[in-house]
Amino acid sequence: MNLFFEQLYGIAQYYPVVLKGIGVTLALSLIGIVAGTTFGFLLGIGRASSYKLLAFVVGAYTDIFRGTPVLVQVFVVFFILPEAGVELDSFTSGALALSNITACFISEIVASGIKAIPVGQVEAAASAGLTRFQQLRLIVMPQAIKMVVPSLVGQFVLLVKDSSVVSAIGLLDLTRSGWVIVQSVPNGMLVFSVVGIGYFLICYPLLHLSRRLEKV
């Protein structure tokens, strides 16, 4: 028991590292939520478009990212983009990869929301003289957004958890901070329980929110 408290004290001494890790995890998540949602809605509108070619191209694009692991995508941004002359630091690489994959998943959610709107409504809006943009803005999107919000929140939870893979390119996020601490405090279960509590405090409220929204 004494040893347990000694180890806990050992972990506590690393609090600046943990705090920095939480900061990076939160920053990546927030960037991913904002950029991923924005880009995801644009892609989703394209995916649900009646222009077959546009819908196909967007579908193919999102499939490539939905079908490969986040880890591989982070590696691609970090190791391959420099070969094309785009040098990015690890934080920007992580933020870019995470925002992109979040956008790809959100695109599919938004597209299915849009497709769930009865086609008669769009026809009615068109015959009432609304332009295509007005139909989208006034009729389709307000209803689609209401439908997809619970899934969006669920997607944000996945984003927070997926952000842990940036530790593989050496970025000091919450997971990486545990990896640093475990080098000097050898009790891995204790160290990663602390890390887990950090993620739990971020993700559980979101999971709860998503469940409550689904019931409404």
Added chain:
Amino acid sequence: MFSNFNFRVIGETLPDFWLGFIATLSISLTALASAVAIGIIACAMSLQPSRLVRMPAVIYVDVIRATPLLAQLYFLYFGLPYFGVIMPEIMIGIIALALNSGAYVSEIIRSGIMSIPRGQVEASASSGMTYWQQMRLIILPQALRPMVSPLIGQAIVLVKDSSLLSLISILELTRAGQTLANDRFMPVEGLATTAVGYLIIYFGLKFAASAWMHLNRLSARH
């Protein structure tokens, strides 16, 4: 970047990628089978009236769903040896994947069972069926059908998640790509081949899911 894309080196290292591909498939299959077993147990526990039985399952599912797989993997990878449990990395990896997916499978099974109208359970109970008879004869035959598509979805997630095992030095598809990237300084060729490997599995499973939907629609029509 792609003007000097080297197909020859991919051809030379294709046997390594093939090994990685097979490893990813067999790791995922083993983990998926274990996850289904864990999911059935966790779901059965979470549906019991007794709080004492229900709580551990609910806590398990919530903790797993609110923390990243990588943290769970490191928890076992750095944690087990400290308590004197030594096992090969690949075992740790499969256990972590199975425990992680088990929580999601449990939720999938639960929502399948919940989709059966309450009245059917009551009707079968009032016609004198025991709990197991209700499950076996009324609930499960109907609940299995809506579970198939989400389970294929979980299999897709599982295959992609198995890439994290490369971080505890298990040789699978991602590791094979990394090896080519590091040993021969060819990140483009290595990671592209890895990505193609995953896409083959992804489109295969996606095709299975849509074939299943199509089959369902056909049988619903008759």
